Amino acid sequence: xxxxxxxxxxxxxxxxxxxxxxxxxxxxxxxxxxxxxxxxxxxxxxxxxxxxxxxxxxxxxxxxxxxxxxxxxxxxxxxxxxxxxxxxxxxxxxxxxxxxxxxxxxxxxxxxxxxxxxxxxxxxxxxxxxxxxxxxxxxxxxxxxxxxxxxxxxxxxxxxxxxxxxxxxxxxxxxxxxxxxxxxxxxxxxxxxxxxxxxxxxxxxxxxxxxxxxxxxxxxxxxxxxxxxxxxxxxxxxxxxxxxxxxxxxxxxxxxxxxxxxxxxxxxxxxxxxxxxxxxxxxxxxxxxxxxxxxxxxxxxxxxxxxxxxxxxxxxxxxxxxxxxxxxxxxxxxxxxxxxxxxxxxxxxxxxxxxxxxxxxxxxxxxxxxxxxxxxxxxxxxxxxxxxxxxxxxxxxxxxxxxxxxxxxxxxxxxxxxxxxxxxxxxxxxxxxxxxxxxxxxxxxxxxxxxxxxxxxx
Amino acid sequence: xxxxxxxxxxxxxxxxxxxxxxxxxxxxxxxxxxxxxxxxxxxxxxxxxxxxxxxxxxxxxxxxxxxxxxxxxxxxxxxxxxxxxxxxxxxxxxxxxxxxxxxxxxxxxxxxxxxxxxxxxxxxxxxxxxxxxxxxxxxxxxxxxxxxxxxxxxxxxxxxxxxxxxxxxxxxxxxxxxxxxxxxxxxxxxxxxxxxxxxxxxxxxxxxxxxxxxxxxxxxxxxxxxxxxxxxxxxxxxxxxxxxxxxxxxxxxxxxxxxxxxxxxxxxxxxxxxxxxxxxxxxxxxxxxxxxxxxxxxxxxxxxxxxxxxxxxxxxxxxxxxxxxxxxxxxxxxxxxxxxxxxxxxxxxxxxxxxxxxxxxxxxxxxxxxxxxxxxxxxxxxxxxxxxxxxxxxxxxxxxxxxxxxxxxxxxxxxxxxxxxxxxxxxxxxxxxxxxxxxxxxxxxxxxxxxxxxxxxx
Numbered sequence: 001x002x003x004x005x006x007x008x009x010x011x012x013x014x015x016x017x018x019x020x021x022x023x024x025x026x027x028x029x030x031x032x033x034x035x036x037x038x039x040x041x042x043x044x045x046x047x048x049x050x051x052x053x054x055x056x057x058x059x060x061x062x063x064x065x066x067x068x069x070x071x072x073x074x075x076x077x078x079x080x081x082x083x084x085x086x087x088x089x090x091x092x093x094x095x096x097x098x099x100x101x102x103x104x105x106x107x108x109x110x111x112x113x114x115x116x117x118x119x120x121x122x123x124x125x126x127x128x129x130x131x132x133x134x135x136x137x138x139x140x141x142x143x144x145x146x147x148x149x150x151x152x153x154x155x156x157x158x159x160x161x162x163x164x165x166x167x168x169x170x171x172x173x174x175x176x177x178x179x180x181x182x183x184x185x186x187x188x189x190x191x192x193x194x195x196x197x198x199x200x201x202x203x204x205x206x207x208x209x210x211x212x213x214x215x216x217x218x219x220x221x222x223x224x225x226x227x228x229x230x231x232x233x234x235x236x237x238x239x240x241x242x243x244x245x246x247x248x249x250x251x252x253x254x255x256x257x258x259x260x261x262x263x264x265x266x267x268x269x270x271x272x273x274x275x276x277x278x279x280x281x282x283x284x285x286x287x288x289x290x291x292x293x294x295x296x297x298x299x300x301x302x303x304x305x306x307x308x309x310x311x312x313x314x315x316x317x318x319x320x321x322x323x324x325x326x327x328x329x330x331x332x333x334x335x336x337x338x339x340x341x342x343x344x345x346x347x348x349x350x351x352x353x354x355x356x357x358x359x360x361x362x363x364x365x366x367x368x369x370x371x372x373x374x375x376x377x378x379x380x381x382x383x384x385x386x387x388x389x390x391x392x393x394x395x396x397x398x399x400x401x402x403x404x405x406x407x408x409x410x411x412x413x414x415x416x417x418x419x420x421x422x423x424x425x426x427x428x429x430x431x432x433x434x435x436x437x438x439x440x441x442x443x444x445x446x447x448x449x450x451x452x453x454x455x456x457x458x
Numbered sequence: 459x460x461x462x463x464x465x466x467x468x469x470x471x472x473x474x475x476x477x478x479x480x481x482x483x484x485x486x487x488x489x490x491x492x493x494x495x496x497x498x499x500x501x502x503x504x505x506x507x508x509x510x511x512x513x514x515x516x517x518x519x520x521x522x523x524x525x526x527x528x529x530x531x532x533x534x535x536x537x538x539x540x541x542x543x544x545x546x547x548x549x550x551x552x553x554x555x556x557x558x559x560x561x562x563x564x565x566x567x568x569x570x571x572x573x574x575x576x577x578x579x580x581x582x583x584x585x586x587x588x589x590x591x592x593x594x595x596x597x598x599x600x601x602x603x604x605x606x607x608x609x610x611x612x613x614x615x616x617x618x619x620x621x622x623x624x625x626x627x628x629x630x631x632x633x634x635x636x637x638x639x640x641x642x643x644x645x646x647x648x649x650x651x652x653x654x655x656x657x658x659x660x661x662x663x664x665x666x667x668x669x670x671x672x673x674x675x676x677x678x679x680x681x682x683x684x685x686x687x688x689x690x691x692x693x694x695x696x697x698x699x700x701x702x703x704x705x706x707x708x709x710x711x712x713x714x715x716x717x718x719x720x721x722x723x724x725x726x727x728x729x730x731x732x733x734x735x736x737x738x739x740x741x742x743x744x745x746x747x748x749x750x751x752x753x754x755x756x757x758x759x760x761x762x763x764x765x766x767x768x769x770x771x772x773x774x775x776x777x778x779x780x781x782x783x784x785x786x787x788x789x790x791x792x793x794x795x796x797x798x799x800x801x802x803x804x805x806x807x808x809x810x811x812x813x814x815x816x817x818x819x820x821x822x823x824x825x826x827x828x829x830x831x832x833x834x835x836x837x838x839x840x841x842x843x844x845x846x847x848x849x850x851x852x853x854x855x856x857x858x859x860x861x862x863x864x865x866x867x868x869x870x871x872x873x874x875x876x877x878x879x880x881x882x883x884x885x886x887x888x889x890x891x892x893x894x895x896x897x898x899x900x901x902x903x904x905x906x907x908x909x910x911x912x913x914x915x916x
Contacts, residue, residue, distance in 0.1 A: 003495055008488045009691065017482060024475060028661065030466045034763055035772035037461055067525030067662065068690030074679050100689075103679035197691060203486065204525065204662040204693030220678075221532050221561035231558075232526030233467065233655060235662030235696070305492055314493035 002355035003314045006198075007150055007178060007291055007346035013200030016245035020202055020237050027236035032225070041236055048236075048243035055246045056192060057184040058209045064226040065205055065239045069177045069195025072206035073100040075218070075229060076173050076191045080142045081108060083215035084171070088139025089113040094126045094146065094156065095334035098175055101144050102330070116140075123283040124154035124335045131157075132164040135172070143172050147179040151318070151331040151344060152282030153291035155179075162187030171214050178288060180207075181249045182257055190214040196242035199249050200349060204235050205242040249349065257289035260347050263356045264292045267345060270360035275367050279438065281337045291346040295332070296367050297435060298376030298404050299341025307366040308343075313359055316344045328399070328427045338434035339427050340400040341367070374400065377407045388417045395450070399427035403435050406454060410441065413456050418444065421452045428452060460813035461772045464656075465608055465636060465749055465804035471658030474703035478660055478695050485694035490683070499694055506694075506701035513704045514650060515642040516667045522684040523663055523697045527635045527653025530664035531558040533676065533687060534631055534649045538600045539566060541673035542629070546597025547571040552584045552604065552614065553792035556633055559602050560788070574598075581741040582612035582793045589615075590622040593630070601630050605637040609776070609789040609802055610740030611749035613637075620645030629672050636746060638665075639707045640715055648672040654700035657707050658807060662693045663700040707807065715747035718805050721814045722750045725803060728818035733825050737896065739795045749804040753790070754825050755893060756834030756862050757799025765824040766801075771817055774802045786857075786885045796892035797885050798858040799825070832858065835865045846875045853908070857885035861893050864912060868899065871914050876902065879910045886910060 003011065012020075027044045029037035046060070053060040066072040081091060091108050093101055095117045105115045118131045126145065135143035143165055148155045158174055165172040171190035179185065181199030185192060191214060196205035208229060210216045216229070223231030249256075268280050277297035296304065301317035308315055318329035318339070328339035345359070390409050394402035402423035410419055421432060432452045436443035444453035461469065470478075485502045487495035504518070511518040524530040539549060549566050551559055553575045563573045576589045584603065593601035601623055606613045616632055623630040629648035637643065639657030643650060649672060654663035666687060668674045674687070681689030707714075726738050735755035754762065759775035766773055776787035776797070786797035803817070848871050852860035860881035868877055879890060890910045894901035902911035 001494070003487075003493075005487075005491065005493070005495075008491060009486055012482055012486050020482070021479075024470055024478070024660075028467055028470050028655070029461075029463075029772075033463065033466060033772070033774060034760070035461075035463070035767045035774075036459070037463075037772055067529070067693070070681060070690035071525070074689065078678075100679065100681070103681060107679040195691070197486070202482075202693070202695070203691055204696055206690070220536075221558065221565040223528060223558070223561060231532065232528035232664070233653070233661055235525070235660070235693070237660070238662055238693070238696070302492070309493045314487075314491070314495055316491060316493075 001312045002351070002359065004345045004347055004351070004359070005314050005316045006348035007344065008316055009197050009203070010200045010348050012202060013245040013248060013349065015248035016201050016241040019244035020241035023237040023240040027240055031234065031236065044240050045234065045236055048240045051243040051247050052207060053209075055184065055250055056180070056194070056207065056209050058192070058211060061227070062211055063207060063209045064229045065234060066208050066230045067204055067206065067232065067235065069193060069198070069206040070100040071230070072193035072195070072208040073098070073175055074104055076193050076208050076210070077101065077104040077108070077142065077144065078219040079210070079216045079229065080171055080173060080191055080214070081113065082219055083217040084141035088141050090116060090137065090140045091142050091144070092116045092118065092131070092134045092140055093144040094118050094120060094131065096120050096124055096149050096331045097144060097146055098150055098177065101175060120334050122335050122337060124149050124152045124281070124331060125156055125283060125286065128157040128160040128164070131161050132168065135165050135170045136168040140170050143170055144175065145172065146175040147185050148288045149282070149331060150178045151329055152293045152335070153288040154283040155286040155288070158185055158189070159187035162189045181246065182253050182289065183250070196238070196246070199246055201242035201245045202238040204238045256349060260351065261289040263347060263351060263353060264290065266356060267292050267360065271363065274360055274364040277438065279338045279434070281332070281335065291344065293342065293344045295338040296341030296343070297338065297438060298374060298400050298407065299367055299370045300374065300398070300400055301340065301342045303370045303373070304341055304343060304366060307369055308362070311362045311366065313362070317342045328430050333430055336430070336433070338438070339430045340403060341370070374404060376404050387413070389413060389420065391420045391422065394421055394423045396424065399425045399431060402428045403431050406432065406435065410454070410456055415456050415458065417456050419454045419456070421454070422450060423452065424450050459770045460809070460817065462803045462805055462809070462817070463772050463774045464806035465802065466774055467655045467661070468658045468806050470660060471703040471706060471807065473706035474659050474699040477702035478699035481695040481698040485698055489692065489694065502698050503692065503694055506698045509701040509705050510665060511667070513642065513708055514638070514652070514665065514667050516650070516669060519685070520669055521665060521667045522687045523692060524666050524688045525662055525664065525690065525693065527651060527656070527664040528558040529688070530651035530653070530666040531556070531633055532562055534651050534666050534668070535559065535562040535566070535600065535602065536677040537668070537674045537687065538629055538631060538649055538672070539571065540677055541675040542599035546599050548574060548595065548598045549600050549602070550574045550576065550589070550592045550598055551602040552576050552578060552589065554578050554582055554607050554789045555602060555604055556608055556635065559633060578792050580793050580795060582607050582610045582739070582789060583614055583741060583744065586615040586618040586622070589619050590626065593623050593628045594626040598628050601628055603630060603632060605632050605634040605643050606746045607740070607789060608636045609787055610751045610793070611746040612741040613744040613746070616643055616647070617645035620647045623648070639704065640711050640747065641708070654696070654704070657704055659700035659703045660696040662696045714807060718809065719747040721805060721809060721811060722748065724814060725750050725818065729821065732818060732822040735896065737796045737892070739790070739793065749802065751800065751802045753796040754799030754801070755796065755896060756832060756858050756865065757825055757828045758832065758856070758858055759798065759800045761828045761831070762799055762801060762824060765827055766820070769820045769824065771820070775800045786888050791888055794888065794891070796896070797888045798861060799828070832862060834862050845871070847871060847878065849878045849880065852879055852881045854882065857883045857889060860886045861889050864890065864893065868912070868914055873914050873916065875914055877912045877914070879912070880908060881910065882908050
């Protein structure tokens, strides 16, 4: 039963399992205690910190363990912003950061701070010069840039940005949740966050590194543990397992990355060849080795996920943190790409080639099944022109119905004529222009809220 | 090798271990996902929540899992205070709460709130009427009272206080970290917090229950997990293990409590019989079944811990959260009891009677060894009176030296004469009056800071 959602949570790595079991017996006591069980726990904690710091590329005393990647991000951003409050209260981040960064930014704004969001290309990457220009604006307390995007796999120009931020004297926090298993983050970043269950470590462990010399003022109630930066009794068995598995996956990372990269190439090509009206999104070259995302016209993502699940494939759609909200993912929105029928495939360590091949065999029928159930057009309408312009009322209809209705009638207006789609599902804002791009029709614009005008050009 | 520090962290219960192992394979995926691994994780999470809620005595939708007991306290206090900000910004708590409560209170004061601390008796319990009087003061947003004290084991009158708080319309948060394994907290409390590794569950799991109808506004960056009250990917295997082990320890709690209560009685009697100049502190009746604390005159706690560790006994001294700070525990201070040579014995589930007996055999020599090394007096001085008054300069000398110096010269002044001790170790403020009480001498007072006057009365 192939699981293809490693970017959400990876199954436990055998080394993590082994280390966890061993430290359940050795590492349950309080490492702050002076008796033998405490000393043993302290030794395990120190060793785990050293191993993790080596993998991150920082000093052990720069690294603390948090209860999750989300905690690392919340804590890192809040602490860095508070420490530079005198400099200013401006936070800069890319438009495609993880929700933990965006929620921290919202909390910052609610507390009186300001935020500047740097847009991304249609591949999902910031332009390094654009990002640095924003970061260098006076009053910027902190800049945040992910190492790689969690939804589309695109790498960000983190190294270049880190150098420029250092020159500008602005600390850079890198959310490395998706990439740390594959290798360290290059460049002189100031803060770094990560999450163990993304690389096959256990749940319950995040990393927060704060380089020496970077000002940091932990927020919230004080606590003496983890250098005062992460409160609560440390989850030591999980921490030990996290550090051990990070080292283990790193030892195999280059070979496994090459293998998975080839499988992802195979998916990119196979999806395009096997599924009509599909858009593979994200940077085709500067990307994570194991992750590929595509969107299927006239398809509702949730139905497609169910169809694939019925065939035994576990994949995700849109953002992991927005999937329950029914709004299109903020990442796809920022990229301006098709959001309907969105599927993210993220291969776990050791994913089997035969599973990938079977996925490619199963996918076309799964997509066709959803399209059929939704009454999607199989080709452009081509009926008798009904007049120079048509209005399609898709109010109250959910994605992808508005686009399907548009596609059904575009042939009913003459070349030069227009179709106006009325739709209140916000996905239409993304998907109608994307459809126009895929079909070579002209997107005139949203003339008023929820009123989308398309001109037939062919 | 007997471990007698269960109040700090209990070794993993066999049921916790078994549940943890099972759910490592079944519960690593994201429970928010729709595919089978996610659904399986969701089922495990729902079942764990139901089991834990049943043990707590609340509805499943009133309970969230947090990364630690400390997180539960920080989150619970911040959320309850914020939700009642219009009512007022006053926080009431007992003087002997866990440091996570005190640190939350400090953060509240730093943010402009106010705090009222309710004193405790020499047994460490609040008077219910005193507590309720403070809680009922207008502008009180929240009252916090532990179910049982973590250092001396004294039970608080939580049920009575909960009823009165409900009548007064003031929410009560009960920190049940030390008692939840032994039984549910009675009474109509509003919020409850606990920590799994105290009852033999794994590290990395706290509980926060917020009863329906209690106003609550989660603070910090938003996150959709755990009803918006505990951010980050849930540590599901640990959560499952926590719930399963809570149920397991509850099934044996009455029988084990009776057994350990008898062993603690044996320690209380054995310590008094075997060690001269010892004070057993905490309520002798209304107490946790497994915990006993005593203080030894003329002994330095850390040396005694090392001596006991060398004999194979793991015990703690003072508060778990203040032991590294060299100041006497705030709990012993609030109780006004002797703090020097303080030892907390907290028996884990299944503690063996023969280990307790060996502890009682070993303890007198361990105490005598430390006293000998410190040059403690074996009896009151009794030399030729040197005059009506004496001054002992113990500045720069750490506890228990000031008390030892006092004891050495008290016989050198006549009955009615005074000894003045100069000491800058803050433990003297607690230990010199305590010594006077134990020796039947009169404590005149601290006439100026660090200047303690004692009158010889016998």
